[in-house]
Amino acid sequence: MASAIQIPLQVRFGDIDAYNHVNNVAYLQYLEDARIRLIHTPLDKDTGGDVSAGTSFNDLIGDDLFTLVGRNEIEYLAPITFRPAPVFVNIWITNVGGSSFDFGFTITEKDQSVVYAQAASSMVLVSRATGRPVRLTPAQRAALEAWRGERVPFRRRPVPVPESVL
Numbered sequence: 001m002a003s004a005i006q007i008p009l010q011v012r013f014g015d016i017d018a019y020n021h022v023n024n025v026a027y028l029q030y031l032e033d034a035r036i037r038l039i040h041t042p043l044d045k046d047t048g049g050d051v052s053a054g055t056s057f058n059d060l061i062g063d064d065l066f067t068l069v070g071r072n073e074i075e076y077l078a079p080i081t082f083r084p085a086p087v088f089v090n091i092w093i094t095n096v097g098g099s100s101f102d103f104g105f106t107i108t109e110k111d112q113s114v115v116y117a118q119a120a121s122s123m124v125l126v127s128r129a130t131g132r133p134v135r136l137t138p139a140q141r142a143a144l145e146a147w148r149g150e151r152v153p154f155r156r157r158p159v160p161v162p163e164s165v166l
Helices: 024-039 057-061 138-145
Strands: 005-009 065-076 087-096 100-108 115-127
Touching (some): 024 057, 024 100, 057 138
Antiparallel strands (some): 065 115
């Protein structure tokens, strides 16, 4: 997946639980760390849509908008134990909607020989003034498309809830 970027993250002693592996809650922090690093990463080439190399998605958000997490989904595949070497979060964009966009993630060894988890997060662009969703601009869409990749290949997809249950 050429559009993913790989971010090293150190396993902290505080991430380890009574079972001697990284607690499931710490994985959400790993995803957050990777998301923040990606949106601050300058694009390495012009993407069109008034987005030049060196611009980050965060630059395009500006001070009047922010992003909120709408959804997280994680599939745990292998335990991570405490270790001095970092794990690597591979992150990419899987979907760009009207006011939302989705990240795909894998948490792996550097060479991706072991996949510890795969995940997806949905983000919503929101106005600070109104607290309401705001449509992505063409420049924001172009920046996100620079990191576009495939959907996360979850082993088990959620089963839709029938309307009669809602």
